[in-house]
Amino acid sequence: MSVQLNHTIVPARDRDATAAFFVEVLGLKPAPVYGPFRVVSLGNDVSLDVVQAGDDLPSQHYAFLVGEDEFDQIWGRIKERGLTYYADPHHQRRGQINTNDGGRGLYWSDPNGHNLEILTVPYGGWKQG
Template sequence: MPVQLNHTIVHARDREETASFLTDLLGLPTAPVFGPFRVVELANGVSLDVMRATDAVRPQHYAFLVSEEEFDQIWARIKERGLTFWADPGHQQEGRINTNDGGRGLYWSDPNGHNLEIITRPYGSGG
């Protein structure tokens, strides 16, 4: 079997808030509890296992490949909530989206400072 990512742990100050934030914005099912985790299940079998941090949260980057329709839905939810978003990972192009590789992408932050990203085309896939 080829190597595949199965899950990663997302540290959060508030496990419930972070899991709800992710599932609500990304349009995913409610994250079930598994031990100390809220398991945010993605369509490709990978899960984000949200766990309460015992120390300060070190921000990470999480990127999600979505369809054009999903992009529109997620972007609408970001705007409805009044969340700041950027076209770039350095957060210099506020209120804009990018069109890298002929797709669309944007970044926003979760309540812990994690840098979240949605893209409609994988990096390097453009002509």
């Protein structure tokens, strides 16, 4: 078996609200409780295990590769919620999306200050062959 990411832990000030934010904005199934975590399952058998972590959180980056239809749906939910989004990871190009590598992408923040990204084409484009 090749090495694959199975899960990552997402520290949160409010575990339940953060898991609900991911589920609602990304259009995912509800996140069940497993021990101290709310488990947000992604489509490629990877999960974001959201854990209560207190107030002092390091900002992390989470990028989600999505299809064109999912991009439009997520972008729509971001706009419906009045969330600020950017075309770049440093949040300089407010209210814009990027077209890097022939796809579309955007960045926004979750309630904990984590930098979230959706993109329709992976960095460097799709592998040939």
